[in-house]
Amino acid sequence: MSFLTLGGLLIALLVVAPIAAHLLRRKQAEEQLFPPARLVPPTQPSARKRSMLEDRALFSVRALAVLGLAILGATPFVRCSRLALARNHGASVALAIVLDDSLSMRAKLPGGKSRFERALAGARELAQGLATGDAVAIVLAGAPPRVALGSTTNLAAVTAALDAAEPSDRATDLEGAVQLARGLVHGLVQTDKRVVLLSDLADGAPDAPPIQGDADVALWVPLPELEAHDQDCAVTRAERSGSKVWARVVCSGREPAAPATSASASATPAAKAPVEAARSIEIRAGNKVIGATQLGRSARVEEVAVALPDGAPALLRAVLTGSDAIAEDDEAPVISAGGALPIAVVVDATATRVATGGAPPIEQALTALQLDAQVHPLPSVPEHEAELNAYSALIVDDAPGFTPEVRRELAAWVERGGVVLLTLGPRAAAAPLGAGFEPLIAGVVRWTPIAAAPTGAAGSLGVDPASAPTLGSSAPGLANLDPRGRTALDPVAIEGADVLAKWKDGAPFLLRRSLGRGAVLSLTLPLSTDESDLALRPAFLSLLESFVSTARARGGARRIDVGQAWTFDGYKDVKVRRMPSGGVGAPRIIPVIEQDRRLRADAPLSGLYELTLDGEATTRVAAVPDREIDFRPRQVRDAAHAAAMGGVAPALDASPYVAIALLALLAAELALRARAPREAPIETT
Amino acid sequence: MPPSPATPKSPGAATRAGDLRGGKAGPFPIDWGSLAPLRLKARAVADGVYAGMHRSVRKGAGVEFGGQRPYVPGDDLRFFDRRSLLRHDRLMVREFETETDRALWLCVDATASMAYRSADAPGSKLAYAALVSAALARVTLSTGDPIGLGWVGGHGTHGIPAMAGREAFERVVGALEGAAAAGDVSADAAAIERTLGPIARRARRGSVIVLLSDLLDLPEGALSAFTALATSGRTLIAVQVLDPVEAELGFTGNVRLRAVEGDTVVEADADAVRAVYKERLLALSTPWEKELEARGGRLIRATSADAPVGVVRAILKAVHEARR
Missing domain, CATH: 3.40.50.410 (von Willebrand factor, type A domain)
Known part of the structure; x- marks a missing residue:
């Protein structure tokens, strides 16, 4: 028998002894015969109760004191489960x-x-x-x-x-x-x-x-x-297209793969991974299920289509049945198709070709970035409002100016929230009479050829990386861009615009100018591979990513990833509320902050958001990124x-705390003794 | 360390009270304790009592002048004091004392509660009542008055008609020694009637009726039945005999008490309730005291620890005062 065992037994005895004494003292009084018993008033309950309370309090204090002493003595053995x-x-x-x-x-x-x-x-x-x-x-x-x-x-x-x-x-x-x-x-x-x-x-x-x-x-x-x-599945997005709802379900396990589409209940798994069987997607209007589709038993990423009945309401939810590790991501609001950002691209395919063939580099880059954007190549800039309204962003490469009608429609579209990227090259500088870029770009656009310089030479022209934080870590890649020419803008074009990147000589390389609720980005270099290899450099991908992000933030997209922010240029009164899932509970007010003279609001949670922009209500969706379900x-x-x-x-030294606790117990016992009535002193146990 | 809550002041009380647990309401043989033998103790007590001749309270025709009093209509004109009328011009009648036989009737409570004895007491309450009764019988017989005996409850008890002479004392003592405490008459209203009925029929004018009881468990109407005997010039004396523990609630701390008669069980802090208990005990006997005094009688309170001589003297004194 070790010393610790003996010590433990001794402590147990010290704790049990007061209990035994307490119970002995609390034994019921022996019954005695007493002829005039009926004359004796029964006062037992109050007396015993008082005595019991006093005894219990004292006993508790003393038992705790014994335990405290034991802990104090065993301080070297005390460990605290605290980080x-x-x-x-x-x-x-x-x-x-x-x-x-x-x-x-x-x-x-x-x-x-x-x-x-x-x-x-x-x-x-x-x-x-x-x-x-x-x-x-x-x-x-x-x-x-x-x-x-x-x-x-x-x-x-x-x-x-x-x-x-x-x-x-x-x-x-x-x-x-x-x-x-x-x-x-x-x-x-x-x-x-x-x-x-x-x-x-x-x-x-x-x-x-x-x-x-x-x-x-x-x-x-x-x-x-x-x-x-853990194992978890999430509905990352749900879009309504005609009489169907397309829902994307991502489950944890393997690496996300290219999604496979399936119609109705014939889902084709893209990858095999253990997922809880017999789960399905339900489309609910309120609490009523109006459509459902069984999921594949082992799909990692799956897009399923659920047919909707005629007259289905506008406000729907896609809900994943069953249970998994995270319940919050088993539901997503259904938005109308077009959740992907529609981007119109006007590029001269002959001028921006690549030796390997295929689509122009900008279209390939937008596809490779997987920015959830739908690229629409157009032969020319749309001239009508209805055509422009189908897009949220527009990229125009080295256009020879715009006619007044196009400029007017384009400016109105930008003021309504559109974002346009204009790349300016020799053709832009050679705009015919009557064509131009006003009011998108003020002043005259001039093309300046640059004499060729040896690669890496000190005099080569490039972009100053320090002036281009927007392009992130790939900005230094443009330091030796060395184009054959560049576009010069009038000083009036720079007034009121944000210079996002500069040439090494201080001339603007990339400008952003807010116009109404939208923005105009001007790049003083065309995408043509004949003029430079800008479209082939990694920094170009960063530029496109920034452009798409700006387009989304300007309200072009109804769906953004959780964590991204909406920016509201041109709006004075903006209110953002995150609607409760399933309509249960109160909406959560999302604070709108002003940053760089712009109003913006973060979307910290997935789900449906209601935006009130100058009194006009609209709904947006924040979706969980697929990569988070891994x-x-x-x-x-x-x-x-x-x-x-x-x-x-x-190992923590608990001695001071135990000592303080013991002092408190001593004070408590003294207080209890002081409160005890003198005519009935508390018996020591 | 204070005494245990369940410990009475006298350890013997629990022991002797435990003897009563043999059966519900008895019979319990009399615990004589130091009061035995009854004959000798009774003689000793009687010898200590002044046993002078007592005079009859009856006034009227007799041989010895007893004084004068104002005339009231209806008085016998044979005792009209014409000298007083002629001398003082007042209507007075003369009274004379006469000696009569004044029988003493003893009515002893032998219910179960009378078997109680605590350690402080020399004997049970019934033993003490028997000793006082025997001593009174001896004093009474020594003056030539007859003695009678009746019982309330009890086991093996038998009443004795009023009789005089040496044999009467032996019969009374024999009856007292042969009795045992038993019975619960608290709910038996007829029990007191069965006891007092024969006494009411046999006791003549001038008789003295002495009830020895603890007055604790008598039935409803016992007091009215007893006081009804006060008619016809009879003198009523009630002696409440309690054990010292009963008189003072001689316990300390928490106690659990069970009544001998009835099913009452009480758990109480004796120290806390002592004053209330004594008030209740006093309230129980106070109606007896008032009713008896209203009818010329007396209530005497005694405990079994008191000297029997004093109690007998008090009874005789009460009789004497009641007859004046």
Whole structure:
């Protein structure tokens, strides 16, 4: 029998002894015969009750005191199941907590709590363990990554920021979030800098290189139990086309593949993965099911068509039956077909051809980007309002000006929310008489040939990467563009416009000018491969992505991905409400903020949104990106799990807390004794 | 450490009270304790009592002048004091005292509750009542007055008609020694009638009727039935005999008490309820006291721990005062 066993038995005896004494004292009085018993008033209940209460309180206090003493004596053995960081020789630390608020974090853990709740609890536990001198920053990893709290030593601000965090339906961008967090703690005075990643690591890129820290900022993943291993299916979009509803269902498991379409109940799985059997898609009007289709038993990505009855109402929902890890993504509002952004492209195929053949590079690029856009090649710019209204964005490559009728219709279309990209080349500069770009581009457009310079020479003309943040990391690729010419704009064309990129000599390369609710983007280089290889460079893809994003934000698209924002140029009064799913509950007000003189509103949740733009109501949809329904975790370097950084069960010195508790118990006992009536003193047990 | 809540002041009380648990309402043989033997104890008590001759309270025709009183219409004109009329011009009548036989009737309560004895008591309440009765019988017989005996409840009891002489004392003592406490008459209204009926028929004018009882479990109407005997010049004395524990509720702490007669079970904090209990006990006997005094009688309260001599003297004194 070990010392610990003996100690345990002794403690148990100390606890049981008061119980036994209490029970002995509480034994019922022995019955006695007493002839005048009927004259004795029965006062037993109150007396005994009072005595019982007093005894219980005292007993409880003493039993707790015994346990407290035992814990105090066993302090070296006490461990606390609280997430805490281990300090390097007690030094202060700079923490950047990356809290994943993406959709996948809504999945439940075995204990019933969601992953987000566990991650939030872990963040709070870390915050409670902080000491004076520690710096903390908080980054939310839902796409796009956001800074919830900049680096601060104000622990109250940390608590407030954590209290404000809430789950969303966003996709996950771990790479960007970690990068952002690393930047927040970089350069702080603390020598121990860490990025704490509280995530399920399901960012839709399981085969990407592992996430890791660097020499300056270490990466710590303290909660491995958050890693996702659940099965989930989601309705990512649902479109109504004629008498059918096309619904896209994505299930977790394998890598998303090209979707397969199926009509009615004849779904053809694109990939095989374990998915719960016997699930189906139901189209509901309110709570009434007006159509349903059985899903394939092992489909990873599937698009199914559900026939609608005649006279189906406009407001419909596509609901996935059955249950899975996340219930919030099993429903999507049905919107009219055309959810993909319609983009009209006016390009001279002969001028922008590529040696490999096929469609013009811009059409190939839009298709390759998979931006959920429908590309419509047009031979010329539409001249009528009805034709233009069918599109949300327009790309016109080196057009020789527009006739006054076209200019008028085009300007009116832009003012209603359209976005146009005009690339200006030699033909634009040689517009015939009466043709031009007013009011889309003010002034005269001139084409300036450039003498050829040796590649990589210091005098070669290119785009200044520092002036082109819009083009992201691919902007340096345009530094040596070296075109054969470029377009010069009048200064009046630059007034009131945003220069998104500049040539190295300061001339504008890419302009954006707001016109009404829409925008005009002007590129001072044509897409023709004869003039430059711009259309073949990666930065061109970034430019197109920015253009499509702008078109969507300007209200061109009725559906955006969760996490993206709507911008409302030209509107003065904008209200955004997220409608409750199924019509149950109250709408959620989405704050509209002004940023860079533009009103914008984020869509943090998937579902149906009601926008009121200057009193005119319209509906939009935010959809869950397909990649978020991929729960395979991203790889993390083993160093991120090192126990030296801390963990959930470090040995903690609980002596001060236990000692304080004992003092409180002593005070409680003294108070109880003081309250006990003197005529009936409490018997010691 | 204070005493246990269930512990009475006298440990013996529980033991002796436990003897009563043999059966419901008896019979319980008399626990004589230190009061035995009855004969000797009764003689000792009687010897300690002043046993002088007592005078009859009857006034009227006799040989010894008893005083004067104002004339009221209806008085016998033979006793009209004409000298007083002539001398003082007042109408007065003369009274004379006469000696008569004044029988003493003992009515002893032998119900189950009378078997109770606590440790502080020398014997059970019935034993104490028997001792007082025997002593009264001896005093009474010594003056030549007859003695009679009746019972309320009890087992093996038999009444004795009024008789005088040495044999009467032996018969009374024999009857007292042969009795046992038994019965619950609290719900039997006829029980008191069965006891007092023969006494009412046999007791003549001037008789003294002494009831020895704890007055705890007598039936409804017992008081009115007893006080009804006060007619015809009879003197009524009631002696309430209680155990010392009954008189003072001699328990401490929490106690669980069961009545000997009836099904009452009470759990109480004795210290907390003592005052209320004593008030109730007093309220129980107060009607007896008032009713008896209204009819020239007396109520005497005694405990079985009191000296029997004092009780007998008090009874005789009460008789004497009632006859004045």
